[in-house]
Amino acid sequence: MSVEAGLALAGSGILQSAAPDPGREGHWVLRAGSRVGAVRTPGGPVVRIMPKTPVSRLFFLLGFSLDPARAWRDSREGSVDTGAYDDVVPALAHAVERQVDAALRRGVLQGYREVEESAPVVRGRLREAEQIRQHFGRTPPAEIAYDAYTADTADTAENRILRAAAERLLRLPGVPGPVRRRLAHQRVRLADARPLIRGQQLPRWQPSRLNSRYRPALRLAEAVLRGTSPELRPAEDEPLSVDGFLLDMNKLFEDFVTAALREALREQGLTACLQDSHHLDTAGLVRIRPDLVVRTGDGRTPLAVVDAKYKVETADGLHNADLYQALAYATVLGLREAHLVYAAGRRPERFHEVRGTTAGRDGPGVRLYQHSLDLSQEPGHILSSLREVAVRLTGTTLRPQP
Structure with a gap:
């Protein structure tokens, strides 16, 4: 690709790194970071970043994160229909179009x-x-x-969001022709809705009896609008607008794990606090924010702490920095255990007992647990694995899921 497009990608933050290939003029070596999807720079190539996780499973994680209560009750993968597509953008466009079609089956919302x-x-x-x-x-x-x-549909927030999502998807690179034609049809059905102004916040909507048929489509459409059209920012130029869709796998995995654990813990009458803020030092200068802190039903007493990491286990199974972080969480919260949940690993669970923390009669010292999920498994199996993690967190036997 051109030098201009390469420098734009290198300065965008989309990739982990982008550098000229010393062996081939005009070629660049790109290294993916935590984002997956596709982007297209003006005058440059389309860059497609494929996930290591199967695309159908990726959209199961996304669908669960968007509506965890419903997905916890029904773990079937069909809640987000990705068709037969095994690439992020085609699967996303197909899923949104199917959801919009279902939402509009009884007419445009008033x-x-x-x-x-x-x-x-x-x-x-x-x-x-x-x-x-x-x-x-x-x-x-x-x-x-x-x-x-x-009865005027022009200013209805729900219709405006669905129209904007359809229009945004029609601009994405890699949307298959049949899906593109169906999206264009949905765009015509929503033509009376007032278009959104680029750069402004999405209009607010409240769940109600009237928009219940719209809700699955709305949640997915909002994910599209938040994840599309990033701004590439070259070091010395004005922001360079591109068309694309990107999912941050770090955040998606964290949202999925914490939402699933929260649902499992709620069955036991426990409170799960997400992004629970604390200070590491007595002066209150160093802030720490665990992904999830399990507390008693009244929310007062911490019982366990969890951090989710979209990482693959290293050769020796260790991520030293993660273990130090978990130990800090346990120390500040006064806990004997801290838990790390990874996206992949050789063993479902392992633990490390921290030296210098042995408590004698009161039991073992501080233990740092590492749990691994196998995201290639079926959704029901993944949720069962997280229920087992919840068992470890609570020390109780959870009721079997009906």
């Missing part, structure tokens, strides 16, 4: 829009700042804001 106006009576909430500025606090009229039900 709903509520926010109205701000002057009125002789108070309805909804009073806009106090406007009331003082416009009328010096006197009423009537009253400056109010409220949600009004409307």
Whole structure:
């Protein structure tokens, strides 16, 4: 590829590294980081980053993270239909199109829009700042804001999000022709929805009886809109816009593990606090944030701590920096155990007992556990493995899943 495109990729943060190939002029050596998907630079090639995890399993993790309560009850992989595609972008486009089609089967959603106006009576909430500025606090009229039900689909947040996702997918590289044609059809069905303005926050929507049929499509569409069109930032130039979709596997794996463990622990009446913030030092200068801290039902007493790592086990099975981090968590929380959950490993579980922490009669010293999930297994098997991790965290026998 060209020098300009190579430098843009090297400075983007999308890849772990990008450097000219010393043996072949005009060629670059690219090393993937934690992101998977595809991006296209203006005038440059399409860069496709394939996951080591099977694509169908990757979308199971994504679907679970988007709706953990529903997925915990039903672990069937079909909750996110990726068709027969084994590449991230085609599978994503197919999945979104199928979800949008199901959402629109009973027609385009009519709903509520926010109205701000002057009125002789108070309805909804009073806009106090406007009331003082416009009328010096006197009423009537009253400056109010409220949600009004409307047959107009243009301003309905749900329709705007689905339209934006369809349009974004139509611009992605690598969307198969049949899927592209179906997406274009969905775009026509949503043509009355007002388009989103690039760079602005997504419109807010609240789950309700009215939009229940839209919810699976909405969650997946929001994931598309958050993961597409990254900005490449070359060191000396203005941001360079590209079209693409990228999933951060580190965050996806962390979200999946913590959501699944939270559901398992909830069955036992325990509280799972995500990204629980603490300080390592007494001065409160060094902040630590474990992925998940298990607490008693009242949320007061910590019982266990977990960190999820999208990593493969090394030759000796050790990740020293991770173990040091886990020990710090256990020390600050006053626990005898800390747990690390990896995406792959040679053994389902191993532990290390920390020297200098043996407690004599009170039991063993601090133990650092390493758990490994096999993401090539079926979804039900993966969730069963996480239930076993939850057993270790609680020290109790979890009820079997019906």
